[in-house]
Amino acid sequence: MSLSSLDNLYRQMILEHANQPHHHGNLPTADKQIELRNPTCGDVLELAVKLDDSGKIADVAFSGTGCTISQASASMMTDEVIGKTPAQVAEMVEAFSEMITAKTDKDYEKLLGDAVVLEGVAQFPARIKCATLAWKAIYQALQEGGHEHE
Amino acid sequence: MVKKISELRADFPILDQTVNGEPLVYLDNAASSQKPKQVIQKLVDYYEHDNANVHRGVHTLSQRATQAYEATRDKVKRLINAPSEREVVYTKGTTEAINWIARGYAQKILKPGDEIVLSYAEHHSNIVPWQQVCEQTGAKLVYLDLNKRGQVELADAKQKIGQKTKLVSLAQVSNVLGALNPIKEIAELAHANQAIMVVDGAQSVPHMPVDVQALDIDFLAFSGHKMLGPTGTGILWGKRELLELMSPLDFGGEMIDFVELDHSTFKEVPWKFEGGTQNIAGVIGLGEAIDYLLSIGLDQIQAHEQALMADVLPKLQQIEGFELYGSPDPKDHLGIISFNLAGLHPHDTATVLDMEGVAVRAGHHCAQPMMRKLGVPATARASFYLYNTQEDADKLVDALQKTREFFK
Incomplete structure (x- = not known):
């Protein structure tokens, strides 16, 4: 098979996010912090979240190590969650997980924005955990706010 | 070839x-390795012609199953040049074999302050069981460094293996780097300090001649599925006197002699370890895999x-x-x-x-x-x-x- 089938996985926008991730680093004044690991590949993701007075996400930052898919997914997630309430984020996380596992034709763009380019991951089951790590992290940071391992 | x-x-x-x-x-x-059709066919033949539980039966199928199941011990003996097939214990893999050594043997002999020596290159299955034993006994782990070739360095081992060392457990071949460790020399060092030498052979036994007597080691663990055999098979070999001291971990059917109301006596080595119905087909398939490897x-x-x-x-x-x-x-x-x-x-x-x-x-x-x-x-x-x-x-x-x- 030619490697063109890989273009569904490694879309241009994904490569750009992975090479120059948005909101990369940490937040010294974070309200919530979490570290998640993907035990199958040794990846580590640290996520810091700052909330505003109304409880919405004011800022978010991530760091750690991971593959192209996990880094791009984290970068896109940070773009999409700023300004959202924890309840809205929970809904997005659920939608993201559904998108890359259920292979439905539903249109997720309204809810997930640019992160819909990751839908190609559904064709690569071995890589689903790479894509979901950051989304699990933001969910757990907001729900539990603890220092958890996957 | x-x-x-x-x-x-x-x-x-x-x-x-x-x-x-x-x-x-x-x-x-x-x-995990792939399986030759000879091994696959052996499993089919067993299930189509000989399937029965081993040891207990008087009937013909049980006798055939028992004979084939026991025959693998002799093949393992030849493969690793063990002194006796009675020192060959079936397990479900390397992990189980090391856990049995850790809990059945090491846990009985270790005291607070005793040391277990491993290397940084070990597979989790040769680290985590020892961590558990240390928690139970108060013994502690000491790690050997690797040289530029990815091997345990003898000079470093001489520093770290000493009077406190009761057990050394090393992979013969690293599953990450593929480097071969000087097992014979380390075993000598361990024995000079009255310590036991355990070898994880998961990456060596399938790929090179391994002779437990020439290496003069005390325990060897390896997996069947990495050497053309079925999954869920593995071998624990140990020196007879150590296996005698080692306690079984699976109590129940098959492994007993006499069961009274409040106590029981166990079978001899190796059968005392094999409680419950074993992976009979798998063991027979492993025997075929060993025949295949030895023929080459x-x-x-x-x-x-x-x-x-x-x-x-x-x-x-x-x-x-x-x-x-x-x-x-x-x-x-x-x-x-x-x-x-x-x-x-x-x-x-x-x-x-x-x-x-x-x-x-x-x-x-x-x-x-x-x-x-x-x-x-x-x-x-x-x-x-x-x-x-x-x-x-x-x-x-x-x-x-x-x-x-x-x-x-």
Whole structure:
């Protein structure tokens, strides 16, 4: 098979996010912090979240190590969650997980924005955990706010 | 090899297929090997003709099953040059074998302050059982460093193995670096300090001649599924007197002599360890796998893999950004090469290789302390076996070059 089938996985926008991730680093004044690991590949993701007075996400930052898919997914997630309430984020996380596992034709763009380019991951089951790590992290940071391992 | 590799490949039906439109190149043998049709047929024959529970039966099928099941012990004895087939215990794999040594033997003898010596290159299955034993006994772990060739360094071992050492447990061949450890020398050092030498043979027994008497070790653990045998099979070999001291962990059916209301007596070694109905078909299949390996010769298999290493390693090192872990000398790689492409996560590498039909592993290879020593979160790993060819090696090189270009 030619490697063109890989273009569904490694879309241009994904490569750009992975090479120059948005909101990369940490937040010294974070309200919530979490570290998640993907035990199958040794990846580590640290996520810091700052909330505003109304409880919405004011800022978010991530760091750690991971593959192209996990880094791009984290970068896109940070773009999409700023300004959202924890309840809205929970809904997005659920939608993201559904998108890359259920292979439905539903249109997720309204809810997930640019992160819909990751839908190609559904064709690569071995890589689903790479894509979901950051989304699990933001969910757990907001729900539990603890220092958890996957 | 006596059998030409083209003929030998025909024994492995699974290799004759395309994956993602490309001919399969299976290079994940360190995780699990493929099975020849002789082994597969043996399982079918057993279930079609001889299936019955072993030891207990008077009837003909039970006798046949028992005979075939017990016959594997003798084959293992020949494979590792054990003094007696009575020292061969069936387990479900290396992990179970090491856990049994840890809990059935080490836990009984260790006291607070005693030391267990491991290396940074160990598989989790040769670390975690010992951590558990340390928690129970107050013993502590001491780790040996590796030299530039990826081996345990004797000078370092001489510093760390001493009077407090009660047990040394090392992989003969590292599942990440593929380097061969000087087991005989370390065993000598251990014995000079009255310590027991345990060897994890998961990556050595399938690939090279291993002689437990020549090495003068005390326990050897290895897996059947990495050496052409069925999954769920493994071997624990131990010196008779140590197996006598070692307690069984699975109590119940099969392993007893007499059961009274408040106590029981157990069978002799090795049967006292094999409680409950065992993986009878698997053990018989493992016997067939050993016959297959011995018919080719472990020295021949080692030479074949060595020739592949000598050819492919220099080619790989010419790929732009190829980062090799362990020794640059092919002789220090017993069929295993761990690597990364600069700037690329091994998961991305493995996905591209898979699209080219090349199966490699990506991750920490159940050796997180080793990954931390290497300073990487994960690596890709290509691992070869007797049925891999020059073409397989070239395909790996070619697919890695394509990976480079794809991510340019």
